[in-house]
Amino acid sequence: MKTHTTFRIGGPADIYVEPSIYQMVPLIAYLREIDAPFMVIGNGSNLLISDDGIEGVVVALGKAMSEIVIDESTQTVVAAAGAMLSSVANRAAEAGLTGLEFASGIPGTIGGAIYMNAGAYGGEMKDVIVSATILEGNGELKEIYVDDLDLSYRHSALMENEWIVISAKLQLAAGNVDEIKATIADIRDKRIEKQPLNFPSAGSTFKRPEGYFAGKLIDDAGLRGYTVGGAQVSEKHCGFVINKSDATASDVLQLMKNVDQIVYEKFGVHLTPEVRIIGRNIN
Numbered sequence: 067m068k069t070h071t072t073f074r075i076g077g078p079a080d081i082y083v084e085p086s087i088y089q090m091v092p093l094i095a096y097l098r099e100i101d102a103p104f105m106v107i108g109n110g111s112n113l114l115i116s117d118d119g120i121e122g123v124v125v126a127l128g129k130a131m132s133e134i135v136i137d138e139s140t141q142t143v144v145a146a147a148g149a150m151l152s153s154v155a156n157r158a159a160e161a162g163l164t165g166l167e168f169a170s171g172i173p174g175t176i177g178g179a180i181y182m183n184a185g186a187y188g189g190e191m192k193d194v195i196v197s198a199t200i201l202e203g204n205g206e207l208k209e210i211y212v213d214d215l216d217l218s219y220r221h222s223a224l225m226e227n228e229w230i231v232i233s234a235k236l237q238l239a240a241g242n243v244d245e246i247k248a249t250i251a252d253i254r255d256k257r258i259e260k261q262p263l264n265f266p267s268a269g270s271t272f273k274r275p276e277g278y279f280a281g282k283l284i285d286d287a288g289l290r291g292y293t294v295g296g297a298q299v300s301e302k303h304c305g306f307v308i309n310k311s312d313a314t315a316s317d318v319l320q321l322m323k324n325v326d327q328i329v330y331e332k333f334g335v336h337l338t339p340e341v342r343i344i345g346r347n348i349n
């Protein structure tokens with residue numbers, strides 16, 4: 067899974083598939099029929115996968131499931147689950163549709179972004195989603211509207227249901243192409259300036275504890291640059307754990323545990339992972 071995660075960490079999956087939108091429903095029905103363990107992923111940009119890999123089938127929704135359809139008359143976008151946020155944001159910009167600029171630099175797919183209710187720079191998926199077409203546990207396709215997706219800070223109803231996002235409908239608004247592109251460029255520059263984008267990572271490692279910023283707590287605890295094996299609290303942005311040099315999942319987990327413990331001892335605040343920790347013998 068090293069090659070399928072932005073952390074560049076993780077042992078093998080037993081089976082790895084990248085289905086097209088037409089293969090998805092029969093594939094998942096078959097996996098459920100034979101009782102095979104499986105997991106759906108997008109771009110793997112919020113995952114820490116065990117060094118022992120993943121049991122069962124990893125179903126990766128990417129290029130083969132990435133169609134984007136824009137309706138300029140209603141200012142809506144329908145995007146397949148594997149479409150990258152950057153592609154959707156750029157296509158919307160070209161069409162003069164505003165509202166998705168915040169997501170342009172988040173390196174995830176539409177499916178992963180709904181699962182996480184991804185957000186940045188004052189926006190979140192909740193603001194733009196009308197509905198998602200979901201493959202339910204019983205094999206039925208259903209359109210679920212935003213209220214029932216229960217989106218809040220890094221939370222969605224997908225976390226409590228066996229729902230797989232197949233596609234989503236977004237409502238944007240008419241805007242000025244040049245202004246939209248300028249905002250996207252500005253966000254890109256801010257990310258390059260503030261984030262350690264030259265090292266593999268999964269973005270913010272911890273969620274924002276209420277009333278605090280994880281990165282500031284970690285910095286104030288003296289942990290900037292703190293290292294375990296090949297994993298390091300980024301010198302550039304303490305909210306990111308980076309894969310400095312061939313880090314293992316065990317290195318990252320140990321570092322996360324130590325950071326949480328030291329921050330708790332100093333400030334009485336626990337840090338909970340934002341990154342999804344998944345796979346054999348992990349935890």
Ligand SMILES: Cc1cc2nc3c(=O)[nH]c(=O)nc-3n(C[C@H](O)[C@H](O)[C@H](O)COP(=O)(O)OP(=O)(O)OC[C@H]3O[C@@H](n4cnc5c(N)ncnc54)[C@H](O)[C@@H]3O)c2cc1C
Binds near residue numbers: 112
């Ligand atoms: C450099 C960097 C910067 C980042 N900046 C931000 C940021 O500003 N804001 C932010 O919110 N996040 C950020 N992230 C984290 C990450 O990009 C987001 O969480 C993103 O939404 C994950 O999408 P993904 O497609 O990579 O999902 P994955 O990491 O592949 O999966 C994440 C979760 O979603 C589930 N999932 C994926 N696709 C589907 C689907 N179709 N149906 C059901 N479940 C699904 C998976 O099972 C998994 O539990 C950053 C990451 C990096 C590496």
